[in-house]
Amino acid sequence: MDNNTKAAYVSMKSVGHKYDPRPETPMVVQDIDLDIHRHEFVAVVGPSGCGKSTLLRMVAGLLIPSHGEVSVFNRPVTEPRDDVGIVFQKANLLPWLTVRKNVLFPLKHKYGSYSASDEKRANELLEMAGLTQFADKMPDELSGGMQQRVGIVRALLLNPDILLMDEPFSALDALTREQIGFDLLDIWKKNPKTVLFITHSISEAVLLSDRILVMSKRPGTVLDLIEVDLPRPRSSKTINSPRFAELTDLIRGYIYEPNVPA
Numbered sequence: 001m002d003n004n005t006k007a008a009y010v011s012m013k014s015v016g017h018k019y020d021p022r023p024e025t026p027m028v029v030q031d032i033d034l035d036i037h038r039h040e041f042v043a044v045v046g047p048s049g050c051g052k053s054t055l056l057r058m059v060a061g062l063l064i065p066s067h068g069e070v071s072v073f074n075r076p077v078t079e080p081r082d083d084v085g086i087v088f089q090k091a092n093l094l095p096w097l098t099v100r101k102n103v104l105f106p107l108k109h110k111y112g113s114y115s116a117s118d119e120k121r122a123n124e125l126l127e128m129a130g131l132t133q134f135a136d137k138m139p140d141e142l143s144g145g146m147q148q149r150v151g152i153v154r155a156l157l158l159n160p161d162i163l164l165m166d167e168p169f170s171a172l173d174a175l176t177r178e179q180i181g182f183d184l185l186d187i188w189k190k191n192p193k194t195v196l197f198i199t200h201s202i203s204e205a206v207l208l209s210d211r212i213l214v215m216s217k218r219p220g221t222v223l224d225l226i227e228v229d230l231p232r233p234r235s236s237k238t239i240n241s242p243r244f245a246e247l248t249d250l251i252r253g254y255i256y257e258p259n260v261p262a
């Protein structure tokens with residue numbers, strides 16, 4: 001294992017935040033400590049409104065915490081970062097551009113143009129995501145699951161070391177959602193990234209992650225940081241394993257147990 005393997009690419013130290021600075025208003029998140037290491041896949045689960053997206057926005061530099069510090073590559077995050085890939089709940093593809101042009105759009109937007117080698121990489125990523133035959137189609141010709149995969153490919157094109165995913169599959173039906181989870185694992189294996197993945201789905205978090213940050217209800221604090229010791233590659237067999245059930249039960253206990261300190 002080289003030194004880089006354990007390097008913390010994302011680090012949160014005593015992070016807290018309140019959107020409303022008045023002293024009488026409560027914190028949204030509080031005392032969050034988390035290191036995410038190179039190529040690690042970390043999911044965050046917790047009740048609605050506990051501050052999961054708030055944490056993600058801090059890593060992206062879209063929000064500066066009112067308490068503590070968030071660092072990326074050992075440097076405090078002080079402004080929006082354009083070196084992280086972000087995937088949101090909806091792919092938000094531009095309807096007048098083909099799939100390939102949508103994938104290339106961020107490069108065009110950032111640099112004014114893209115090269116033949118950028119286009120080659122876009123084609124490679126589309127192939128990896130099983131989208132080659134849809135590259136020249138318009139977004140409305142694709143299913144919701146395919147559109148989300150295009151969103152992932154678009155985020156990967158700039159080759160970010162860090163991928164932030166905010167409930168990326170929550171708008172999809174259950175079957176598509178499970179399949180795209182496996183697709184993501186496949187893409188991640190071929191194209192390793194450090195991933196922060198926000199989800200409402202406990203089973204999705206267990207299926208995908210190396211570790212899971214479980215947050216309390218607001219103000220969101222760390223209830224547990226769980227090591228997911230399920231072997232990889234993961235498959236539908238993983239979901240049926242006793243350990244998978246144990247881990248999902250453990251997290252369910254935290255989230256639904258009324259006596260857990262908030």
Ligand SMILES: Nc1ncnc2c1ncn2[C@@H]1O[C@H](COP(=O)(O)OP(=O)(O)OP(=O)(O)O)[C@@H](O)[C@H]1O
Pocket residue numbers: 019020028046047048049050051052053054055200218
């Ligand atoms: N820009 C904002 N201004 C004021 N309050 C905000 C803002 N963004 C979020 N909040 C509040 O902060 C709290 C945490 O929001 P956040 O979206 O981070 O939670 P979440 O855990 O991601 O929620 P959900 O699971 O429902 O998506 C919520 O109570 C929300 O209303």
